[in-house]
Amino acid sequence: MKILFLFTVNKSFLSDYFVSLATHVAALGNETIVFSLKQQRSHHKVNEVTYITEQKKSTLHLYRVIYRLIKEERPTIVISNFSYVNPALFAGKLLNVEKNIAWQHTLIEQTKATKRQIFIKSKFLNWADGIVVNSKRLKDELENQFRVRGKQIDILPFWSSIASYTPKKITLPSAEILIGCCGRLEIDKNQRTLLKAFAEVKQAMPTTNLKLLLAGEGSDKRHLENLAETLAIKDEVIFLGLLSAEEMAYFYTKVDLLVLPSLHEAFGLTFIEALALNTPLLVSEAFGALSFIEPNLLMKYDMVFTPDDVKMLVQKMKLRIAAGRQENHNYKALYDSCFSDEIIRNKFEEIIALHTT
Structure with a gap:
């Protein structure tokens, strides 16, 4: 099985968490790719995980890059975070990805999202085959505010590498x-x-x-x-x-x-x-x-x-x-x-x- 993770690799505890998950699934025998946006392009492999980095530009560029990546790699599962979520769900829908998983992290009170932003986000999230959240509170918000079906949502906490x-x-x-x-x-x-x-x-x-x-x-x-x-x-x-x-x-x-x-x-x-x-x-x-x-x-x-x-x-x-x-x-x-x-x-x-x- 080929698994594509989309998140920014950097020196943070949250990045460590997702790098660890990617390394774990690679160790189980799955072809694993991590895609990030940074200042410079790169392509390398660590612990059987392939890391692909593209230069950060516009939002439209991000949609294009992720679409091209998914089209070329044909992953079985796509797992996206933060600003990568909407482009990954959009591309996955067009390219018929077998399982498209979005990770949601923050509450409406934290992002100060407008009604328009909530409406748009809800449309994208309903393209997901699964959504992972880090608390029951966030699950309830997705169900009540974003009209996401409860059966789509899984709750998974973080651990810390500190x-x-x-x-x-x-x-x-x-x-x-x-x-x-x-x-x-x-x-x-x-x-x-x-x-x-x-x-x-x-x-x-x-x-x-x-x-x-x-x-x-x-x-x-x-x-x-x-x-x-x-x-x-x-x-x-x-x-x-x-x-x-x-x-x-x-x-x-x-x-x-x-x-x-x-x-x-x-x-x-x-x-x-x-x-x-x-x-x-x-x-x-x-x-x-x-x-x-x-x-x-x-x-x-x-x-x-x-x-x-x-x-x-x-x-x-x-x-x-x-x-x-x-x-x-x-x-x-x-x-x-x-x-x-x-x-x-x-x-x-x-x-x-x-x-x-």
Whole structure:
């Protein structure tokens, strides 16, 4: 069987995930191709996977290139992601691809999609033989907003490769307690609520030297800087900027508490990255990844909060700060039981029907 993956290969945890899936199906004896758009064209083979890269140009060019690729390679299965989805579904429809699978990652609240965009996307998605999503929340949205048939949709979580990265040291301030938050500095990532909660925690614990580290860049940075000054915590809030994968591996292991306050997260890779590195954390109930954890475990770990409830977050932060790194929770064990790469690979095989002839 010939399988064609379409996603951008780069140095990111999401790219690592799809490279790993491609390598896995190639190891099972399937001819496997990965297509990407980058600055330069290339053609090479790694671990029995053929990587084809074309130069990134216009959207029309992408449609042409993908159509030509599918026509020439005649894959049995096409698996597309992100901006590759519509061109792959269109070309697959015209060329009668046996199985055309689209991978959907983000919620409407995250993309701010218009009604017109939703309508157009729904037309393309209904050409898919299967759609893979990373949470039940996203599955429900596809059914209700995009009018996709439920039987077309499979739910598959991510795993994280962050533990395989060699941590790269970054300069961090000295403090008794380092509280971290990572993600784009945008309104929907909700760092504003975290700053308000941090200010109250600092006021309630005046003898404890606290610092808040924000990793990421985005359009809300100026507002967050002004808010920190208004809340009289300017000297305690440090903006680290955009960190590399290796720097993030270091960041997770150095913070005493990670807080992830997003208003909307279809899945939330940062959540499982923290779990994988056994980082104590608090996470917004908006994270789709929580749906893969049994309710009794969520109660045991007591790490979930309502993203717009400052008082709840303050209370949970104070309890975690008091416990410090001595708290009796094994986050890595939670990761291993819910986001095992072996379990996810086996489920992926079922989705693309590798177990059938």
